[in-house]
Amino acid sequence: MSEWSWMAQVKRIPATSFLSPAALMACVALGLGTNALAQQPAPAAVPVGTVMAEKRAITQTADFVGRIEAVNRVDVRARVTGYLEDVLFKDGSTVAEGAPLFRIERAPFEAAVEQAQGALERAQGTLQNATVQRQRAEELLKTNAGSVAIRDQRVAEEKGAQGDQTTAEANLKTAQINLGYTEIKAPIAGRIGRTKVTKGNVVGPDSGVLAQIVSDDPMYVTFPVSQREFLALKTNRLPADGSAPLVSLKFSDGSTYDQKGRVDFVDVSVERATDTVLVRATLPNPTGKLLDGTLVRVAVQADKSEEKVLVPQSALIADQQGSYVFAVEDGKAVAKRVKVGVQAGSYVAIDQGLSGNEQIVIQGLQNLRPGVPVLASPVTLTTGRS
Structure with missing residues (x-):
């Protein structure tokens, strides 16, 4: 090659x-x-369940922490000093107004009444004699057989005897009152607490509270309202027609009290230390379920309803920037920032971010990202709205 x-x-x-x-x-x-x-290939559409955001008139509510208070509360005390002979009630029972609760030994007070009665009778006798002497001195003075000095002395003696009778009558009345205090009676109807003393003790005004009675129907609930919430609820003036805001209660276990009440008192000044206004409502308590001093959640309804956009609570997603929902637009998922308002049952009101009639995603949220194609299917919710 x-x-x-x-x-x-x-x-x-x-x-x-x-x-x-x-x-x-x-x-x-x-x-x-x-x-x-x-x-x-192009990404597959994500199947999601949707509902329509709708406008609906709702009544604004606000939640507070309140405390149940009895309308009437009385500390039972002894008004005279004596030996306690008997306790006439069962701890925790319901007592009627005027029912006997304690009995103090009566004998010393009965004796005091008799002594006062005897003193009154002596004063009455002295007054009667002074009146006769004064009349005799006046008759003698008319016939020139007496002197003016003697007449004046008899008049003074009669006035003194009248004063002694008045004092004796007052002493008798005091003794009778003290005798009545030996039976201590219930000043109001309600439930009585545990007795602080037992039979055999000497009790008196310095013995302190013997027992406490609280009325149980109706009951008050009092709760502080911040100045901002106070202005929002517009409860600073209670209407004269009785249409004050409605109040409902929840107990610490989450159960709801089956009776509702109305606001009947708003304090006249703001507490400067907390910037709150004390508000009170009255609720019926026919079964005695409300106990004095119980801590409860108080829901206050505004007097007027407002139209709000409602979405299910399950549609809300929260991150560091706030809350948002996914809406379906042109077959794709779109994130919409919202400002959440009051709760309405299983729904929440949206104050900003939605105008109504948006197709809101409530199922399949875990696979969604903004801009992802979606296959939307309407969902029928069975939970109600309040």
Whole structure:
């Protein structure tokens, strides 16, 4: 073979014959990757369940922490000092107004009444004699058989005897009152607490509270309202027609009290230390379920309803920037920032961010991202709204 023939054959060798094995594999991989990208299908639509955001008139409510208080509360005390003969009630029972509760030994007070009665009778006798002497002195003075000085003395003696009789009558009345205090009676109807003293003790005005009675129907609930919430509820003036805001209660276990009441008192000044206004409502308590001193949640309804956009609570998503929901627009998921308002049963009111009639996602949220295609299916909710 000639030199020129050998060179011609060298020129016909493909250029790839001079690439290293690693470079050759990279070229192959690049070509395959480009083809795979070109053939990748569009992402599948995510199935979601949706409901329509709707406008609805709701009554605004606000929640507070309150405490149950008895309308009437009385600390039973002894008004005279004496030996306690008997306790006439059972701890925790319901007592009627005027029912006897304690009995103090009567004998010393009966004796005091008799002594006062005797003193009164002596004063009456002295007054009767002074009156006769005064009349006699006046008759003698008319016939010039007596003197003016004696007549004046008899008049003064009669006045003194009248004063002694008045004092004796007052002493008798005081003794009779003290005798009546030996039987301590219930000043109001209600439930009575545990007795602080037992039979055999000496009790008196310095003995402190013997027992406490609280009325149990109706009951008050008092709760502080911040100045901002106070202005929002517009309860600073209670209407004269009785249409004050409604109040409902929840207990610490989450149960709801089956009776509702109305606000009947708003304090006349703001507590400067807390910037709150004390508000009170009255509720019926026919079964005695409300106990004096119980801590409760108080829901106050505003007197007028407002139209709000409502969405189910299950549609809300929260992050560091606040709350948002996913809406379906043109077959894709769109995130909408919202300002959440009051709760209405299983729904929440949206104050800002929605205008109503948006298709809101409530199912399939875990797979959603903004801009992802979705396959929306309407969902019928069985939970109610309040």
